[in-house]
Amino acid sequence: MATNTSAQTGDKPIQLYSLATPNGQKIGIALEELGLEYDAHLIDISKDIQYEDWFKKLNPNSKIPVLVDRQPPGEDKQPLTIFESGAILIYLADKTGQFLAPMGTRQRYETLEWLMWQMGGVGPMFGQANHFHRAAKEQIDYAKNRYLDEAKRLLKVLDTQLNKTGSYVSGNDYTIADMAIFPWVQFFTKNYKEKLDDNAYSNIDRWLKVIGDRPQVKKGLKVCSKDG
Structure with a gap:
């Protein structure tokens, strides 16, 4: 996995910007459980990386984790950026049809x-x-x-x-x-x-x-x- 502290991105479909705190670990677990290809970029919050302009463009709330999916489902193939760990988990579950039951159940x-x-x-x-x-x-x-x-x-x-x-x-x-x-x-x-x-x-x-x-x-x- 790639670990960076800048806006540099890797070549995998999913880019994760995070840190191994409990909130960040949720998404690391989900990505591994789902078997998705991703690049991981370490955001060192002790160095205030989350307040840099490039990161605030991903998450205006300046918190980890953030996920960028370059291959989102649907007709709109533009990269999709999601912050808030709960929202990311729901998105990944819906994208793959795993670990969350279907709508209406x-x-x-x-x-x-x-x-x-x-x-x-x-x-x-x-x-x-x-x-x-x-x-x-x-x-x-x-x-x-x-x-x-x-x-x-x-x-x-x-x-x-x-x-x-x-x-x-x-x-x-x-x-x-x-x-x-x-x-x-x-x-x-x-x-x-x-x-x-x-x-x-x-x-x-x-x-x-x-x-x-x-x-x-x-x-x-x-x-x-x-x-x-």
Whole structure:
């Protein structure tokens, strides 16, 4: 995979501009699971690459990941640029007909509601918890406790759902919802294990093991990693 920090592009149909954070890892996992050809360009947000003019043309919100598809479906063959990880996952699933049930089916909307749950809850809350515990210059107990408690609540919601389904997040099938939630939960349970109740999330532990053992997931987690 190519790794660049400029507007340079590769020769594959799909160009990914990202970093191996939980939000970026979702797309690396999806691309590997789908078997699509792509070039990966590392965007080092610690160097403010995301604020450079060339990148803001791809995503005016200056966030990773961004995906450019040079061979989009349909009659319009102009390259298609998509930002927001949830939107990218839906696009890739619809493009390939994999990991998301067809339009109008119950299974599709159950998957999408859990994808939105991750986008609107898990990502922001886990991210804020991590910020106030590890990055904030000022230690604010109220903020630390508030976001940690919400993270624990969300983990319990997920554990209860997995107990109900017995397999994956939205049912018996592995979907883009699992791909979206997995990197965040893996990150948080690993880095905040000492702050979580032992044996409180047994269903999550099982789910993490099943998904984490997938070869494509192992590859996807490393896409756009600073460690290569």
